[in-house]
Amino acid sequence: MSIIEVSGLGKRYGDHVALRDVSFSVEEGEIFGILGPNGAGKTTAVECVEGLRRPDSGTIRVLGLDPAKDERELRQVVGVQLQQAQLPELIKVWEALDLYASFYRDPRDWRELLEQWGLADKRNARFSALSGGQKQRLFIALALVGKPKVAFLDELTTGLDPQARRATWKLISDMRATGVTVVLVSHFMDEVEALCDRVAIFDKGRVVALDTPTGLVDSTFSERRLRFRPVAAFDENALARLPGVREVVRTGQQVVVTGTGGFADEVTGLLAREHVLVADLRLDQPTLDEAYVTLTGGDK
Amino acid sequence: MNGLGKLTLTEAKLFLRDKISPLFALVLPVFLLLAIGLQFQGSGGPPDLEGLKAAYFVASIALALALATLSFNTLPSYLAAYREKGVLRRLRASPVHPAMLLIAQIIVGAGTALVSTAVVVGVGHLVLGIPLPSNVLAFAGTLLLSIAALFSVGLLVAALVPTTRAATAAGMMLFFPSMFLGGVWTPKEAMPSWLATIGDFTPLGAALQALRDTWSGVGLQPFHAMVLAGIAVVLGSVAAALFRWE
Numbered sequence: 001m002s003i004i005e006v007s008g009l010g011k012r013y014g015d016h017v018a019l020r021d022v023s024f025s026v027e028e029g030e031i032f033g034i035l036g037p038n039g040a041g042k043t044t045a046v047e048c049v050e051g052l053r054r055p056d057s058g059t060i061r062v063l064g065l066d067p068a069k070d071e072r073e074l075r076q077v078v079g080v081q082l083q084q085a086q087l088p089e090l091i092k093v094w095e096a097l098d099l100y101a102s103f104y105r106d107p108r109d110w111r112e113l114l115e116q117w118g119l120a121d122k123r124n125a126r127f128s129a130l131s132g133g134q135k136q137r138l139f140i141a142l143a144l145v146g147k148p149k150v151a152f153l154d155e156l157t158t159g160l161d162p163q164a165r166r167a168t169w170k171l172i173s174d175m176r177a178t179g180v181t182v183v184l185v186s187h188f189m190d191e192v193e194a195l196c197d198r199v200a201i202f203d204k205g206r207v208v209a210l211d212t213p214t215g216l217v218d219s220t221f222s223e224r225r226l227r228f229r230p231v232a233a234f235d236e237n238a239l240a241r242l243p244g245v246r247e248v249v250r251t252g253q254q255v256v257v258t259g260t261g262g263f264a265d266e267v268t269g270l271l272a273r274e275h276v277l278v279a280d281l282r283l284d285q286p287t288l289d290e291a292y293v294t295l296t297g298g299d300k
Numbered sequence: 301m302n303g304l305g306k307l308t309l310t311e312a313k314l315f316l317r318d319k320i321s322p323l324f325a326l327v328l329p330v331f332l333l334l335a336i337g338l339q340f341q342g343s344g345g346p347p348d349l350e351g352l353k354a355a356y357f358v359a360s361i362a363l364a365l366a367l368a369t370l371s372f373n374t375l376p377s378y379l380a381a382y383r384e385k386g387v388l389r390r391l392r393a394s395p396v397h398p399a400m401l402l403i404a405q406i407i408v409g410a411g412t413a414l415v416s417t418a419v420v421v422g423v424g425h426l427v428l429g430i431p432l433p434s435n436v437l438a439f440a441g442t443l444l445l446s447i448a449a450l451f452s453v454g455l456l457v458a459a460l461v462p463t464t465r466a467a468t469a470a471g472m473m474l475f476f477p478s479m480f481l482g483g484v485w486t487p488k489e490a491m492p493s494w495l496a497t498i499g500d501f502t503p504l505g506a507a508l509q510a511l512r513d514t515w516s517g518v519g520l521q522p523f524h525a526m527v528l529a530g531i532a533v534v535l536g537s538v539a540a541a542l543f544r545w546e
Contacts, residue, residue, distance in 0.1 A: 052392060072395065080393035085386035090317045095310055102306040103396045146395070 003028045003150055003181050004049060009058035011044055018044045019055065019205045026150075031172065031182040033192040033213075036202030037296055042185045043083060043154060045202070049183070050080055050152055063149060076105055079148030079180075081139045083155045089128035093119055093138060096127065097145060104146035113141040117171065133164035140171070144180070151175065154185040169194055189289045199288075203296040213288050220291035226257045226264050228271075228278040238274075242266040254280075303396040307404040315374075315408050324369040325412050329362035329420055336361065337428040355430045356516050357487050359420060360508045364484045366416040367450055368504055370409045372478065373471040375454035378405055380467035383458075389546045398545050402455075409454075410447050417443055421515070431516075439514040442525075446507035449528040452536035453503050459542040478504040500524070503531050 004026035011019040019041045026032040034042045047053040049060055051067030051074050060067055065074045087096050097110035114120045117137040122130060130138065136156060143151050153172070157165040165188075172195055176182055186192050192199050193213045201209040201216070209216055223246065230236075236255050240248045244263030249256045257267050264283050271278060316322055336358045379402065382388050388398040424430040433439035453474065461467040479485060481495070482504040488496045499505035500523070510524040 050393060075393070075395040082386065082390055082393060085390035085393075087390070088314055088382070088385075088387055090314050091310065095313070099306050099310050100394060103303045103394045142390075 001028045002026065003063055004032075004183070005059075005061045006045070006049060007059055009045060009048060009055050009060065011041075011048065011053070011055045017205050019048070022058070022202075022205070022207055024200045024207055024210055026181060026183060027198075028181055029176065029179065030197040031176055031184060031195050033196030033199035034183065034185045034202060035187065035189070035192050035199055035292065037187065040202040040296070041205040042202050046152055046154060046183065046185055050078065051075075052080075076146065077149050079143035079146060079151040081136075081143045081151070081153045081156060083158075083185075085139070086135075087127045087138075089126065091127050092124050093127070093130070094123045096138065097141060100142045101145045106147055108145055108147050110141070110145055113145060116174075117141045118167075132159050133161070133168075136160060136164075136168065137171075140168075140175075144175070148180060150181045150183065152183045152185075156184065156186070157188065157191060165191070189287070189292055193288045201292060201295050209295050216295075217286050217288055217291045220294050221286040222260050223258055224260070224264065224286070225284040226259070226267055226282070227284070228255055228281040229253045230255065231277040231279055234274075234276050239267055239270065242270060304400050304404060307396070307400055308407050311401070311404045311408045312411070315412070321369065321374045322412070325366045325374065326416050326419070329366040329416055330423055332365060333359060333362040333420055333424055334427060337424070340428075352430070352516070353489075355424070355428055356512050357483075358428075359424045359430055359515070360512050361484050362420045362424075363417060363511060364479060364482055364504060364508055366420070367413055367446065367507060368475050368478055368482075370413055371447075371450035371454040371503075372457070372474040373468070375405060375409055375451060376457035376461065376467040376471050377464055379455075379458035380461050381464040383544065383546060384464050386546070392545055402543075406451060409451060410444075413447050414443065433515045434517045435514065435519075438520060439511070442510045442514045442520055445525065445528045445532070446503075446511060448532040448536070449503045450507060452532050452539060455539035455543070456535045459539045459544070478502055481505050482508045484508075501527060503528070506531075 002025040006025065007023040009019050009022040022041070022045055034046060036042045044053060048055045049062060049067065051071045054068060062074060063077055065077075067074050091099075094110070094114070097113060101107035101110050114123055117140060119134065119137055119141065122134055127135070127138070140153070140156070143153070156172075157168050160168065169191065172182060172184070184192070184196060196213060198210065198212055199216060200207050209220070211219060236248050236250055239245055239255075239257055242263065243266055244261045245257055245259040245267070247258040249258075257263070268281070337355065340354050340358060382401065388401065391398040391401055421430075421432065425432050457467060457470045457474070461470055481499040481502045483491065483496070483499055488499060488509070491499070500509060506524045506527040510520055510528065513524070514520050
């Protein structure tokens with residue numbers, strides 16, 4: 001069941017088109033990633049879905065609610081962690097949770113959230129005294145205090161050190177395990193690869209690709225490269241006739257075979273039959289990173 | 301407890317925790333009243349009519365300090381900081397409208413003004429022998445009207461300034477001239493009449509005169525009531541129209 005459905009979303013700010021014809025849907029229980037360069041429209045799209053911005057065109061349904069009309073009801077069922085939002089400097093951690101819990105019809109016990117998000121010993125600390133990671137965890141806890149069905153997390157781990165980022169990933173996986181659907185806005189490839197079931201890649205206000213992380217890599221790179229260094233003399237031209245091989249190039253000692261499908265098995269099979277010993281055999285694995293750069297034209 | 305109640309309680313705690321605002325709004329006014337008032341009293345004897353006038357003047361300085369601090373400094377700088385830091389933005393994403401935070405701030409500020417005034421009136425009566433307002437309701441009503449006018453100035457500042465720093469600067473720029481025109485530095489009776497007239501049109505000047513009048517039993521002058529109500533309605537509406545949440 002789709003928990004979020006967005007179709008034909010458009011938004012402009014003066015001459016700048018922030019979103020054009022953006023459509024996607026998020027299924028119940030998944031972690032849905034929204035990836036893209038700065039200014040690609042990620043945050044604008046998510047803020048339209050959250051009901052914080054009004055789109056110029058298109059329709060949005062979140063749990064069957066229209067954010068423009070049913071904002072009050074929507075607020076009860078979604079949890080939001082925003083980019084660049086703070087709390088009053090002097091508020092204590094427990095006060096913030098207690099305060100936000102009072103806004104919801106059926107809040108969670110915030111003491112549990114304190115434990116779960118590792119804030120129990122910071123219970124009486126003022127917001128201004130928290131570290132970046134602790135502030136982020138508090139914001140996630142605030143996003144979850146209303147028992148939301150969907151949580152929106154925007155640039156969650158920006159500014160965190162690598163350890164804090166990994167710890168946060170773990171907690172997001174746990175969040176999904178409790179049945180919360182998560183929409184994760186990010187520009188970190190490793191984060192999206194590690195967490196997301198499906199990813200929409202935004203570029204210049206459009207969705208340029210939407211698939212699983214592996215699906216994105218596979219569909220972007222149909223070709224792969226196999227590299228090796230023959231130990232003895234060897235006529236590489238025999239490889240060019242194998243099925244799936246498109247190109248064979250020798251540069252110095254190294255042979256690079258480019259091809260599609262199961263060409264790599266064909267190549268290694270031939271080498272074995274011919275008793276050719278090779279060193280440094282390696283199949284290039286394109287990463288989501290490369291797929292992303294190709295899709296968003298970042299290499300230009 | 302519902303959203304607004306909890307917000308108000310939280311804002312009250314934050315206000316007291318920040319120490320500077322309560323110092324200026326609650327502690328210094330009483331201190332000022334006693335420091336200056338006891339000097340006046342040193343001349344001895346029960347206050348005659350002139351002495352009473354002086355006493356009301358001293359008491360109005362104390363009230364002015366509390367009211368001006370809360371309206372021109374505390375309110376705009378809190379709200380500007382909440383907007384600048386995204387506190388209001390975060391609240392928008394919750395089931396509670398950020399306007400509730402504004403209302404909570406106004407309740408806390410008005411409550412502080414009431415407490416501060418009650419303390420000044422009480423201490424003034426017990427220590428300096430200043431009579432209590434003969435018509436408490438008229439005095440309280442005038443105080444509320446004054447708070448409405450002065451807070452709408454603060455809200456307008458909060459609506460206009462882009463940053464917390466600008467709010468603090470604007471607050472200072474309002475604070476000192478208002479104190480002067482309100483007759484705090486120099487008694488209005490000692491001012492040239494044209495200057496005193498200008499003072500009567502300023503929010504703090506009109507508020508102080510109206511408070512002195514209702515306190516001393518002269519009664520609220522329609523002119524001051526109209527100035528205060530006009531300021532509250534006009535500036536309050538402009539502030540509401542211009543206020544941005546982010």
